[in-house]
Amino acid sequence: MVTAKGYCPGPFLQESLFPTTGGFTDGRYCEPIPGIGPNGTAVTCCLPCPLADWRYADDTAKRVEVASWISVAILPLCIFLLVSYAVLPVKWTNRHYLSICFTLGICCMEIAFIIPLGAKPDQCYNAITPHDMYTDLSCAFSGAFLLFGGWLVVMWSFIRTLAFHLQVCWELVLGPKFMWGAFLAGFGIPAIAMTVMLILTGVSFRFGQICHINIKHGDQDYWYPIISVAAAALVLQLATLAYCIHVYLRSLFDNSASTTENSSGLPSYTSSVRTVTARQAYRRVRRVLQLQWRGVALALIIIGNVIFFAVVFINLDKETDPNAANMAKATDWLACLAFGGSKEQCKQYASAMGPNEATLLAVVYLLSLVGIWNFVLYVRPSMFVGWLEICRGFSAPREFVSADAHRNLDNKGFEMLTTGTGKTPEPYNYNMRSPSPSRMMRSASPRQMMRSPSPTNTFNGRRSPMAASMTSERNVQFGHQEARYTRPSMSFSGPRPPTSPGGHDWDPSQTFARGQV
Known part of the structure; x- marks a missing residue:
C-alpha cells in the first residue's frame, strides 16, 4: 500500500521520494527492505532525521543544550584571563605565551558551543537528510571552531609538556628560537589539519545542535593524528615525572x-x-615544578580528556556507520520500529547502536568544562589586586591641591614681580663682571665677615633675593600696594667663571695663606 511515506512501514520514509542532492546525504540512515515494493521489489527505507532522536531519550537534546549554557558562563572567564594578560603588568599575571595560546584554544571551543544558542539551526535539510557545512552556515562555524580549538588545545599541551621536559631532564634554557618554533607548530599544524579535514571529511549535524566531524575518513584525518599527539605528550609527561x-x-x-x-x-x-x-x-627540579605545576596539571587533564573523547567518538563512528555489519546488529531494533513499536518499547534493542546516553552526555559536558580547569589553574589572586590598583589609579585625583592654594590663586608674592604697578622687572645683565676676592674683602666690614650669611642678608649688607621675595609676600598679604624686586649689586650667577687677569691682587701676608719663599 502506497502512503505519504511510500511503501515503507512504520516510521520509515522511502528514500526515492527525496532528492539525491542537498544536505549530507551520506548521513542518511537507510536500508533496502526486500519484497515491499511493487511486484515484490525491494524499497530503500530511511529513519527520519535526526537519528539521535530515535536512538536516545526525548530529553537528550535538552540535556545536550546544557553544555552550551555552561560555555556561556565559562567564556567570560577565559576572556578575563586574556584581557588580564594584555592589560596588567607581568608582575600581577606571570603571563607566558604558552598560557595565552592555550587559553585561545579554549575560547575557540567555547564559542563553538555558544553559536547554536544564537543561530538556533534546524538539524535536518529534509525529512531524512541532516544539514552539513555547505547547507547551514552555523554548522560550518560551530564545527570549524570546535575542531580547530581541539587541535590548538592538544598542540599547546604537547608544546608545554615538551618545554617542561627539556627544562627538567635536559637542563635547557628555552629562548626565542623555541618560542617562534612553538608559534609555527602550535598554529600552523592545527590550521593545516583543519583545512585537510574540512576538504576531505567535513562536518554535519549528528547529535545536538553542534556539528561534529563526519564518519568518512574522519578517523584518518582527525582522530588518529590528534590521538598520536596526545599520546606523545602523555609519554613525555610521564617520563618527566618519572625523572622527578x-x-x-x-x-x-x-x-x-x-x-x-x-x-x-x-x-x-x-x-x-x-x-x-x-x-x-x-x-x-623543585623550582621548575613550583613554577609550572599549573601547566603540568592542566596538560594532564587535557590529554586525559582528549583520549577519552577520541575513544568515544571512534566507537560512535564504527557503530553508527550504515554498513552491512552494523545493519545486521540493528535488525531487531529496526524490526521493532517497523512493526509499530514505539521508541521506548524498542529502546532495549538499540544498545548495539553506538554509546549509551550517559557516555555521550559525559563527552559533551567535559568538552564544555575544559575552560573551567583553565581558569581555576591559571587565575591568580594577584590579578584581582592588579585590577584593583588600576581602578584606584583611574578614580584617584591627578594632583593634590590644598585649600590655601585655592584661596590664594592670585597671589604673586612668590614670583618676585612688581604687583602694584604692573611693571615687568628689568632684564638681567649677564655681561656683568664677576667680583674679585679683593673687592669683596674691602667692601665687607669685619662684623659682616664674622657674621654668617642669613637668607635675608649678603656679604655687602644688602638684602638677598629671598628677602625681597619674603617682603613682597608680606606686602601682598597685608595690603601694601607695591612689592618691588631689588636686584643685588653683586651676583655670582653670571655665565663666566671668576677671573683675575693680573694673578692674585691680595697680600698673602695679611691672611693665613703661605707666600712664596
Whole structure:
C-alpha cells in the first residue's frame, strides 16, 4: 500500500521520494527492505532525521543544550584571563605565551558551543537528510571552531609538556628560537589539519545542535593524528615525572649515605660530592615544578580528556556507520520500529547502536568544562589586586591641591614681580663682571665677615633675593600696594667663571695663606 511515506512501514520514509542532492546525504540512515515494493521489489527505507532522536531519550537534546549554557558562563572567564594578560603588568599575571595560546584554544571551543544558542539551526535539510557545512552556515562555524580549538588545545599541551621536559631532564634554557618554533607548530599544524579535514571529511549535524566531524575518513584525518599527539605528550609527561621521582629518591638516598662514615671514622668524600650534586638537582627540579605545576596539571587533564573523547567518538563512528555489519546488529531494533513499536518499547534493542546516553552526555559536558580547569589553574589572586590598583589609579585625583592654594590663586608674592604697578622687572645683565676676592674683602666690614650669611642678608649688607621675595609676600598679604624686586649689586650667577687677569691682587701676608719663599 502506497502512503505519504511510500511503501515503507512504520516510521520509515522511502528514500526515492527525496532528492539525491542537498544536505549530507551520506548521513542518511537507510536500508533496502526486500519484497515491499511493487511486484515484490525491494524499497530503500530511511529513519527520519535526526537519528539521535530515535536512538536516545526525548530529553537528550535538552540535556545536550546544557553544555552550551555552561560555555556561556565559562567564556567570560577565559576572556578575563586574556584581557588580564594584555592589560596588567607581568608582575600581577606571570603571563607566558604558552598560557595565552592555550587559553585561545579554549575560547575557540567555547564559542563553538555558544553559536547554536544564537543561530538556533534546524538539524535536518529534509525529512531524512541532516544539514552539513555547505547547507547551514552555523554548522560550518560551530564545527570549524570546535575542531580547530581541539587541535590548538592538544598542540599547546604537547608544546608545554615538551618545554617542561627539556627544562627538567635536559637542563635547557628555552629562548626565542623555541618560542617562534612553538608559534609555527602550535598554529600552523592545527590550521593545516583543519583545512585537510574540512576538504576531505567535513562536518554535519549528528547529535545536538553542534556539528561534529563526519564518519568518512574522519578517523584518518582527525582522530588518529590528534590521538598520536596526545599520546606523545602523555609519554613525555610521564617520563618527566618519572625523572622527578628519580631525582627525589636519589637525593634521599645520598642524604642518608652522607651521614655514614668509612672505615677510618671520617665522612666519605665521594658520597659527600654525590650528595651535593643530588641536592642541587633536586632543588632545581623543585623550582621548575613550583613554577609550572599549573601547566603540568592542566596538560594532564587535557590529554586525559582528549583520549577519552577520541575513544568515544571512534566507537560512535564504527557503530553508527550504515554498513552491512552494523545493519545486521540493528535488525531487531529496526524490526521493532517497523512493526509499530514505539521508541521506548524498542529502546532495549538499540544498545548495539553506538554509546549509551550517559557516555555521550559525559563527552559533551567535559568538552564544555575544559575552560573551567583553565581558569581555576591559571587565575591568580594577584590579578584581582592588579585590577584593583588600576581602578584606584583611574578614580584617584591627578594632583593634590590644598585649600590655601585655592584661596590664594592670585597671589604673586612668590614670583618676585612688581604687583602694584604692573611693571615687568628689568632684564638681567649677564655681561656683568664677576667680583674679585679683593673687592669683596674691602667692601665687607669685619662684623659682616664674622657674621654668617642669613637668607635675608649678603656679604655687602644688602638684602638677598629671598628677602625681597619674603617682603613682597608680606606686602601682598597685608595690603601694601607695591612689592618691588631689588636686584643685588653683586651676583655670582653670571655665565663666566671668576677671573683675575693680573694673578692674585691680595697680600698673602695679611691672611693665613703661605707666600712664596
